[in-house]
Structures are given as structure tokens and as C-alpha cells.
Amino acid sequence: MTTANSSPPAREQVYEAFADRSRSFSDAVTTALSAGCDRLGLSVGFLTEITDGTQYVEEAVGGHPEIRQGAECPLSEAYCRRTVELDGQLSVQDAAASPEIADAAYDRFGLGSYLGSRVVVNGDVYGTVCFADEAQRNEPFTEAEELFAELVARLVGRAIERRAYERERAEQTARLAAEKRRFEGIAENSFDVLFRIDTEGRFTYVSDAARRILGYDPDTLVGDAFADYLIQTTAADALDTFDGLLSGDPVQGLELSFEHRDGSEVVVEVNATPITDDGTVTAVQGVGRDITERREREQELRVRTRAMDEAEVPITIADASEPDNPIIYANDAFEAVTGYSQAEITSQNCRILQGPDTDPEETAQLREGIEEDRPVTTELLNYRRDGSPFWNRVTITPVQNDDGEITHYLGFQQDVTDGKRSERLIGLLNRVLRHNLRNELTVIQGYTEFIDDPPPDTDIAASIRRPLDRLLDLSETARELETYARQERYPVRLDPAAFLPTVAASLRSAHPSATVSVTVETDRDICAGEELQRAVEELLTNALEHDPNPETTVEITARDQGEWVEIEVRDDGPGIPSMEARVVETGEETKLQHGKGLGLWLVNWTATRYGGSFQIAGGDGTVATLRLPAITDDQSVEAVARRPTVLFR
Missing domain, CATH: 3.30.450.40 (GAF domain)
Structure with missing residues (x-):
């Protein structure tokens, strides 16, 4: 040590x-x-x-x-x-x-x-x-x-x-020196106006950019009150903001309208901060940017955006620069047609509208157009937010920037369900009429061979008259169905407790031996067209006329089912053939499966026209179910009415 x-x-x-x-x-x-x-x-x-x-x-x-x-x-x-x-x-x-x-x-x-x-x-x-x-x-x-x-x-x-x-003081001193040098450099070369104002509101410094933006020599502005150069409509807001600056409150993004030397209006965006000495505001400094052109562009953009917002055609914009091209905009019409709000569809791909019966060939055609950067149009079976299908004519157009790069995809959707329904209905009428006409004429032709030598106990005239009557009934139903298809769709409020007993009473008089009962287990109305009464009448007619037993029993029940009211028509007759029920429900006929009549098609048309559905089942009797939108006393028809859904897929 x-x-x-x-x-x-x-x-x-x-x-x-x-x-x-x-x-x-x-x-x-x-x-x-x-x-x-x-x-x-x-x-x-x-x-x-x-x-x-x-x-x-x-x-x-x-x-x-x-x-x-x-x-x-x-x-x-x-x-x-x-x-x-x-x-x-x-x-x-x-x-x-x-x-x-x-x-x-x-x-x-x-x-x-x-x-x-x-x-x-x-x-x-x-x-x-x-x-x-x-x-x-x-x-x-x-x-x-x-x-x-x-x-x-x-x-x-x-x-x-x-x-x-x-070290902190040295760094602060260096920062201040650098800030001073930067400010001086900005003041000399800035595209924006740099300024200082004393506590009386007079310019003490204005950079050279004032010459370009306002048309004044900066030296002529020094000593003048800044308010003298304002458009009077913005002067009051500017002076209130200036009082706030003198109280120590900085301001950002304040838009003021100045009068140019030539008399035109110049919109300037101002950011300003108070200058303090020992806690006392001694001056104000800031920067002003000419945003006149930007305001004009924004106004144009607002007009265009408002036009898209208010357009009756659904419009979407997708981001082409992001994976899977997410939606960044959808207008109100898009929500009206699909049920998806802008908040729900944003960041999603429009594939969200596809479902089990969407044609993959049509979606492939759409995808190919997008991949090849060309406009493409196709018709798809899409699905609304509530799961109901509709026909959608989709047009996708790529949007390029100034450099020719595709930045967005503009999408137009058009609900063409009504047109498709009419198109499919015409096809149905042609098929059914052609099929039944051929069958009934074959029967008539067969009986004509016995006109000169009729078999014993056979009324040839009656035998020929029966298929002719069936053809006349079929043609009448076809005409009625076509008439309904051509009429304007007009949803109203229908009280099941009022119209169901009326329909039942009209059928009881024609079938006195039958029992027709009505039970209404809902206090809500139905949102549909007046033709719904005809559809229910058709179901009752089928139940009563197709049962060989004149004492047939038919029960009509209206009940709540979530957002819907269901009308069930149940009979104890022989039951509808399963093939007939399948054809009506699916809307698909083959060479071996054909609907014999058009009455049930009329029911299907009516239900789906107002956004509802129709099901029919055979077995021990027949059960036909109509499901239609429910409407309460405090709801308007416009708020509840649903768009038509697909008639035949």
C-alpha cells in the first residue's frame, strides 16, 4: 500500500x-x-x-x-x-x-x-x-x-x-443560429410570404414573396396595418385571431382573403406564432401560403364528389396501389342497392357481393379486364347485405395519374334485377305456353280421331272442351302475369288482419262445402303491392280447386318472423307434386320437368318483386309460405320497402 x-x-x-x-x-x-x-x-x-x-x-x-x-x-x-x-x-x-x-x-x-x-x-x-x-x-x-x-x-x-x-445551451445556441440562418434563407427564397407584425397589427417585416402573391413591394407594406389589405368578409375573424395571438395562442391553417393590388381576391393560408420576451408578447411572426388555386380545385372536387354522392347509380372507387384493391369510396346509392354502408365497405373488395350462385365465368371476365388495365363490363348475380340476390351490371374503369400509372379503379354498379326478371319471365311464359300448348293440342288431336266414330259412353265434345278450357285459363293467367310485370312497382302498407279475411270470404262463397279459416298472429303490417291479395287468392284457389274432396280444409296464418311477416296457406288436399314444387321454387325447368301452370309463378313473382320469398311443399297436403317485409306503425313505407330480388337464378 x-x-x-x-x-x-x-x-x-x-x-x-x-x-x-x-x-x-x-x-x-x-x-x-x-x-x-x-x-x-x-x-x-x-x-x-x-x-x-x-x-x-x-x-x-x-x-x-x-x-x-x-x-x-x-x-x-x-x-x-x-x-x-x-x-x-x-x-x-x-x-x-x-x-x-x-x-x-x-x-x-x-x-x-x-x-x-x-x-x-x-x-x-x-x-x-x-x-x-x-x-x-x-x-x-x-x-x-x-x-x-x-x-x-x-x-x-x-x-x-x-x-x-x-451542452444543452450550446445546442440551443446552435439551433437558434441555424434557425436564424434558415429563416433568412427562407425569407429570401421562400415561395410563401414570411411576415412579422407588431402588437398594433402593423407589418414590421414582409418577405419578397408578397410581390408575387399580393402584387405589392414588401417595403410599401411595412408600417401598414395588415387588416387594411383584407377582404372585409374575413377581417373580423382575422382580428379575433390576432387578439388570440397577443394572448399567446398560436394559429394554424387560418384562411384569409386578401385583396390583390389588381383588385382580385387572393386566399392565403396563415400559420402564426406569438414572439415573447419574459412572458410578454412583443410581436407576431408567421408564414402565409397562396392557396387560391387549391381552393378552386377543392371547390371543383367538392362539386364532383357531391355529384357522385348524389348520383342514383352506385359508384365505388378502389385503390389500385394496395393489395386486393380495397374500396376507399362508395356513394349513397351503393348503400341503397347493396345494403352496405361506406363504413362497412371501406377497405373491402367488391367480392364481398359475390355468393354461391355467382357465375365464376363472369367474375373471371371481370378479373381479366382489371389485370389487363382496360374497362370491362359484365352482369353478375350478387348478394345484398341481407343475403338477398340481385342482378348487378358492373363496369370497372381504370384511372391513370399524370404519369400514366393506374392509381384507382372506378366502379359503376347498376341493379338490373327488374330487367332480368322481365327477361326471365318472358322466357318462362314462352316455355310454359309452348309446352302446355303442345300437350293440350296433342290431347285434342287424339280426340278428333273419334269424332266420326266416338267410343261408347264418351262425350267427345266435352273431352275436347276440357283441354281448350285449360289453354284459355293458362293464356288468361299469362296475360295477367304479363300485366303485373309491366305495371309500376308500388309498395304500400297492407294490414293482414284486413285483407286476408276478405280474400278468404270471396273463396268461401264459391266453395261452400270447404272450410277456410284465417288466423292473424301479428300486429304488424306488410310492405308490398296490392297485387299480394291476388297472390294469396291464387294459393287459396289452388288448394280448393285441386282437391277432389269438396270438403277440403284450408288454414291461412299470418305470423311474425324477425323482420318479416309470413303468410302460410296449409290445406289437407292431395298435395302438390314434388316436381312441380321444385320447379316453382328454383325457377329451373328441364326437358323432363315442367311447371303445368302459371298461377304459382304469379305468386313467386309477387313475393320476390317486393324483396320477399315463396316456398311450397307437398306431402300430406300442401304448405305454401309467403315471406314479406314487416312494417310497424312508426315506420315509413320508404324506409322498409325492399328492392326486388332474383325471380329465377
């Missing part, structure tokens, strides 16, 4: 080192560490910074190979591990025997004696100031020696605080 050196006094050396502002921080610390080693009779002194469990040696004296500037080690392997945890100093006379020193630390550094004090900077532990020697001490460190180490640590902590403060 070296002998402590008391001359010159170590305490004075330490004070002088940190009091001399001409010295660098590193020089002051190493001087203090050297004085401490002499004072304590130890060979090693060092300052550490401890961050995230690691000890970094910032300054060191004494030449220990593991304790040099820049060295680092885990705190768990350092003598300072316990030092930072203590309020006072950690003094160790014999490190090999001390429980305060970890074996890993002793093995790494081999120091026999140690005196350390933590360094606190702005209330937080920064690191440690330590003195040590490879030899152990014969005597413990005295209180005076411990106080000396604490003194060095405190002075080092203050020096670190002062260093941080000086």
Missing part, C-alpha cells in the same frame, strides 16, 4: 479542479481522482457511468488493465454493484473476505481494498466515484476518508450537471 500524501492538501486540489471553468470536464475529474489517490494512499481512482445493468469507465487514473477509460463490464461483476444501492459509501478493507464484493468481481479485478461513493445527477444515480488498490488495508477507512470520497462524488455530480447544462 502506498503512503498517503497530505501536501499539497487534496481537498483544495479537488475544489480548485472543479472551480476552474477553463479546465475541461475530463481534466478536472482526473485531477480530482489523482488527488484522491494521494489522499487515501490508493493506486487506482475511477469514475463510472452505470446504464442498463452495465458499468462503463468514463475516467480513470492508476493504470489498472481492467480499469481504463472506455472499459465496461456487467454491473454484477463490478465492485460498484453494492455502491449504487447504498445511501452512503461502500468501504471495503479486505475485498476477498467481504460479503459486499462478489466473487466474480474479485476474480476479474483483483482489488484488495475499495472505497466508493455513488454519483447523483439531477436526483438520479449516474454512476460511482471509486478509489481502490490491489492490496488490502491493515485498517478500515476512516470517517474523514469516507467523507472525502463523498465530496469528490458530489463535485463530480455537479460538474456533470453543469456539463449537461452547458
Whole structure:
């Protein structure tokens, strides 16, 4: 162990080192560490910074190979591990025997004696100031020696605080100087107007851009009130904002209308901040940008957007730059047709409208047009948000930017369900009339062979009249169905408790032996057309006339089913053939399966025309079910009415 050196006094050396502002921080610390080693009779002194469990040696004296500037080690392997945890100093006379020193630390550094004090900077532990020697001490460190180490640590902590403060001031000064240079450069070259205004609202500085934006020489503006150059309609808002600036409130994005020297209006977007001195606002500075053209473009865009918003045709815009081309815009008509709001469709792909019966060939045609960057139009069977199918004529047009890159896809959807329904209905009428006409004429032709020599007990005239009557009935139903198809769709509020008993009563008089009962288990009305009454009459007629037993029983029930009212017509007759029911429900006829009449098609047409559905099942009697939109007393017809759904897929 070296002998402590008391001359010159170590305490004075330490004070002088940190009091001399001409010295660098590193020089002051190493001087203090050297004085401490002499004072304590130890060979090693060092300052550490401890961050995230690691000890970094910032300054060191004494030449220990593991304790040099820049060295680092885990705190768990350092003598300072316990030092930072203590309020006072950690003094160790014999490190090999001390429980305060970890074996890993002793093995790494081999120091026999140690005196350390933590360094606190702005209330937080920064690191440690330590003195040590490879030899152990014969005597413990005295209180005076411990106080000396604490003194060095405190002075080092203050020096670190002062260093941080000086660095911050230097950085702030550099920032201010850079800001000044930047401001001066901007003022000379900026496309925008830079300005300063005194507390009286007069210009004290205006950059050269005022010449281009307002037509005035900047020097002529200095000394004038800024309000003198405003369009009067914006002057009041500008003066209110100026009062706020004088109260210390900055302003951003304020749009003011100035009068150009030639008398035209110039719209300027102003950002301004108050300039303060000791908390008092002494002036206002800011920047003004000419946004006249932008406002005009925005106005044009608003007009175009409003036109799209209010268009009756559903319109969507998809982002071509994003994977899967997500929708970024949909107008109100899109929601009216599909049921999806803009919020629900945004970020989705229009594939959300596809469903189980959407034709993959048509979707492939649409996809090919998009991939080839060309406009494409196709008709798809799509599905609304409530699951109801509709025919959609889709047109996709790519939109290019000025560089010729495709940035968006403009989509137009057109609900062509009505047209498709009429088209399919005409096809149905042709098929049924052709099929039944051929069959009935074949029957008539067969009976004509017996006109000259009729079989016994056979009324040839009656046999011929029956298929003729069936053809006349069929043609009448076809004419009626065609008439309904051509009529304007007109949904109204129908009370099932009113019209169902009326329809039932009209059929009872024609079938006095039959039993027709009506049960209404709902207090809601039905949103549909007046032709619904004819559809229910057709169901009752089928039930009564197709049962050979004149005492047939028919039950009519109206009940709630969620958003719908269901009308069920149930009879105890022989039941509709399964083939006939399947043809009516699916709308699909084959060479081996044909509907015999058009009455049930009329029912199907009516239900689907108002967004409902129709099902019919045979078996023990026949059960026909009409499902139609329900409407309460406080709802309007317009709010509840549904668009037509697909008649035949």
C-alpha cells in the first residue's frame, strides 16, 4: 500500500479542479481522482457511468488493465454493484473476505481494498466515484476518508450537471443560429410570404414573396396595418385571431382573403406564432401560403364528389396501389342497392357481393379486364347485405395519374334485377305456353280421331272442351302475369288482419262445402303491392280447386318472423307434386320437368318483386309460405320497402 500524501492538501486540489471553468470536464475529474489517490494512499481512482445493468469507465487514473477509460463490464461483476444501492459509501478493507464484493468481481479485478461513493445527477444515480488498490488495508477507512470520497462524488455530480447544462445551451445556441440562418434563407427564397407584425397589427417585416402573391413591394407594406389589405368578409375573424395571438395562442391553417393590388381576391393560408420576451408578447411572426388555386380545385372536387354522392347509380372507387384493391369510396346509392354502408365497405373488395350462385365465368371476365388495365363490363348475380340476390351490371374503369400509372379503379354498379326478371319471365311464359300448348293440342288431336266414330259412353265434345278450357285459363293467367310485370312497382302498407279475411270470404262463397279459416298472429303490417291479395287468392284457389274432396280444409296464418311477416296457406288436399314444387321454387325447368301452370309463378313473382320469398311443399297436403317485409306503425313505407330480388337464378 502506498503512503498517503497530505501536501499539497487534496481537498483544495479537488475544489480548485472543479472551480476552474477553463479546465475541461475530463481534466478536472482526473485531477480530482489523482488527488484522491494521494489522499487515501490508493493506486487506482475511477469514475463510472452505470446504464442498463452495465458499468462503463468514463475516467480513470492508476493504470489498472481492467480499469481504463472506455472499459465496461456487467454491473454484477463490478465492485460498484453494492455502491449504487447504498445511501452512503461502500468501504471495503479486505475485498476477498467481504460479503459486499462478489466473487466474480474479485476474480476479474483483483482489488484488495475499495472505497466508493455513488454519483447523483439531477436526483438520479449516474454512476460511482471509486478509489481502490490491489492490496488490502491493515485498517478500515476512516470517517474523514469516507467523507472525502463523498465530496469528490458530489463535485463530480455537479460538474456533470453543469456539463449537461452547458451542452444543452450550446445546442440551443446552435439551433437558434441555424434557425436564424434558415429563416433568412427562407425569407429570401421562400415561395410563401414570411411576415412579422407588431402588437398594433402593423407589418414590421414582409418577405419578397408578397410581390408575387399580393402584387405589392414588401417595403410599401411595412408600417401598414395588415387588416387594411383584407377582404372585409374575413377581417373580423382575422382580428379575433390576432387578439388570440397577443394572448399567446398560436394559429394554424387560418384562411384569409386578401385583396390583390389588381383588385382580385387572393386566399392565403396563415400559420402564426406569438414572439415573447419574459412572458410578454412583443410581436407576431408567421408564414402565409397562396392557396387560391387549391381552393378552386377543392371547390371543383367538392362539386364532383357531391355529384357522385348524389348520383342514383352506385359508384365505388378502389385503390389500385394496395393489395386486393380495397374500396376507399362508395356513394349513397351503393348503400341503397347493396345494403352496405361506406363504413362497412371501406377497405373491402367488391367480392364481398359475390355468393354461391355467382357465375365464376363472369367474375373471371371481370378479373381479366382489371389485370389487363382496360374497362370491362359484365352482369353478375350478387348478394345484398341481407343475403338477398340481385342482378348487378358492373363496369370497372381504370384511372391513370399524370404519369400514366393506374392509381384507382372506378366502379359503376347498376341493379338490373327488374330487367332480368322481365327477361326471365318472358322466357318462362314462352316455355310454359309452348309446352302446355303442345300437350293440350296433342290431347285434342287424339280426340278428333273419334269424332266420326266416338267410343261408347264418351262425350267427345266435352273431352275436347276440357283441354281448350285449360289453354284459355293458362293464356288468361299469362296475360295477367304479363300485366303485373309491366305495371309500376308500388309498395304500400297492407294490414293482414284486413285483407286476408276478405280474400278468404270471396273463396268461401264459391266453395261452400270447404272450410277456410284465417288466423292473424301479428300486429304488424306488410310492405308490398296490392297485387299480394291476388297472390294469396291464387294459393287459396289452388288448394280448393285441386282437391277432389269438396270438403277440403284450408288454414291461412299470418305470423311474425324477425323482420318479416309470413303468410302460410296449409290445406289437407292431395298435395302438390314434388316436381312441380321444385320447379316453382328454383325457377329451373328441364326437358323432363315442367311447371303445368302459371298461377304459382304469379305468386313467386309477387313475393320476390317486393324483396320477399315463396316456398311450397307437398306431402300430406300442401304448405305454401309467403315471406314479406314487416312494417310497424312508426315506420315509413320508404324506409322498409325492399328492392326486388332474383325471380329465377
